[in-house]
Amino acid sequence: MQYIAHANNEKHIDGEVDALLRYIREQRGEPFQFNFPMKATTSNVIGTVLFGSRQEYDDPVFKRLLQVFQKAMLLSGQLSIRQFLPFLSFIPSVDERKAAWGGFSDILNEMLVEHRATYKEGTTRGFIDAFIHKIIENENGGQNLFTEADLLPSLLTLYFAGSDTVYLTLAWGMLFLLHHPAVCKRIQDELDREVGKSRRPTLADRQNLPYTTAALMEVQRLNFIAPISGPHKVRRTVNFRGYTIPEGTTVLANQWSIMMDEEKWPNPHQFDPSRFLDEFGNVKKNVAWIPFSVGKRSCPGEVLARQEIFLVLTAMLQAFSFRSSDGEALPECVGKTGSLYVCPDFHVCAVPRF
Numbered sequence: 338m339q340y341i342a343h344a345n346n347e348k349h350i351d352g353e354v355d356a357l358l359r360y361i362r363e364q365r366g367e368p369f370q371f372n373f374p375m376k377a378t379t380s381n382v383i384g385t386v387l388f389g390s391r392q393e394y395d396d397p398v399f400k401r402l403l404q405v406f407q408k409a410m411l412l413s414g415q416l417s418i419r420q421f422l423p424f425l426s427f428i429p430s431v432d433e434r435k436a437a438w439g440g441f442s443d444i445l446n447e448m449l450v451e452h453r454a455t456y457k458e459g460t461t462r463g464f465i466d467a468f469i470h471k472i473i474e475n476e477n478g479g480q481n482l483f484t485e486a487d488l489l490p491s492l493l494t495l496y497f498a499g500s501d502t503v504y505l506t507l508a509w510g511m512l513f514l515l516h517h518p519a520v521c522k523r524i525q526d527e528l529d530r531e532v533g534k535s536r537r538p539t540l541a542d543r544q545n546l547p548y549t550t551a552a553l554m555e556v557q558r559l560n561f562i563a564p565i566s567g568p569h570k571v572r573r574t575v576n577f578r579g580y581t582i583p584e585g586t587t588v589l590a591n592q593w594s595i596m597m598d599e600e601k602w603p604n605p606h607q608f609d610p611s612r613f614l615d616e617f618g619n620v621k622k623n624v625a626w627i628p629f630s631v632g633k634r635s636c637p638g639e640v641l642a643r644q645e646i647f648l649v650l651t652a653m654l655q656a657f658s659f660r661s662s663d664g665e666a667l668p669e670c671v672g673k674t675g676s677l678y679v680c681p682d683f684h685v686c687a688v689p690r691f
């Protein structure tokens with residue numbers, strides 16, 4: 338996981354932002370579906386971290402991967418009730434869901450096989466190569482901490498956990514900004530003042546962009562995309578607020594309730610970036626802000642995700658003025674709860690700012 342946090346993320350993301358801005362420019366101010374380029378961007382960023390290279394938006398394998406992945410995510414969301422009612426497993430749509438995840442796994446496996454065929458000792462194109470180095474190192478040293486059997490599952494987990502999470506955050510971010518043009522303008526003013534127009538925002542600019550940082554934190558708080566944690570098992574019997582939870586019980590944490598706690602967040606349903614700013618306009622931390630969860634099983638992709646959200650949104654806002662599409666009502670900021678809190682699809686028009 339160290340690889341994810343310390344790889345040359347900014348360079349990977351930057352290359353992908355080039356492709357994204359080009360795609361938006363090619364729409365020439367006409368309405369386009371905003372969700373598609375966000376899915377492509379975030380899938381390509383995690384793909385580059387894993388494989389060391391990106392895929393073109395119109396690459397047939399990439400298109401198939403995105404389609405199968407979206408279907409699997411959609412079906413998983415619809416079936417999340419099975420976590421509480423496992424006897425529903427007999428219903429036919431469970432097979433459909435398995436088939437969709439099987440299809441996703443097959444495509445990534447094909448890509449893995451192709452990638453492995455060009456593996457060279459001493460060269461690290463991405464996470465997969467780093468993993469293979471470890472397999473070889475461990476085999477030579479007689480250990481088996483990293484095995485062949487772990488490679489594909491690790492790849493699937495990281496691709497799944499590292500793409501839709503960031504995509505949804507970016508989509509929610511744009512939807513909030515379209516609903517709150519004054520917040521959008523304040524971000525663009527801050528970008529113009531601190532970064533200018535002759536270069537793109539970089540991670541080094543973050544410290545000079547407190548309002549932008551606060552707005553992104555507020556997006557992650559208000560429409561928290563992982564409201565309920567994944568299932569975790571209690572390792573020993575514990576007493577919690579008067580309840581005894583026996584060892585081995587599966588528990589799911591309601592993380593959403595923490596982000597909506599009225600004692601920690603006055604008017605929690607209001608979109609208000611200024612709640613993250615102190616009286617001097619500096620970013621103010623709040624321990625209840627836990628979009629990446631806490632503890633040993635918190636998100637290992639936090640660093641990458643925060644970098645990606647910042648670089649993609651600021652690059653788009655610096656370069657374009659966004660508005661909702663004529664003739665299409667902008668959806669309300671209300672999503673669908675499945676395995677993630679899903680943002681509705683919507684169209685935008687983007688006009689170059691300079």
Ligand code: HEM
Pocket residue numbers: 341383494495498499500502503506562563566567568628629630633634635636637638639641642
């Ligand atoms: C906005 C983006 C993201 C959000 C909000 C997010 C949120 C979370 C949360 C809340 C958890 C803990 C879930 C639980 O308690 O069961 C988690 C786990 C995880 N995340 Fe993320 N994540 C994001 C992006 C990423 C990225 C980019 C990656 C990969 C590069 C990633 C990889 C993982 C993995 C592998 C786990 C499981 C860790 C474990 O079980 O020990 N996530 N994430």
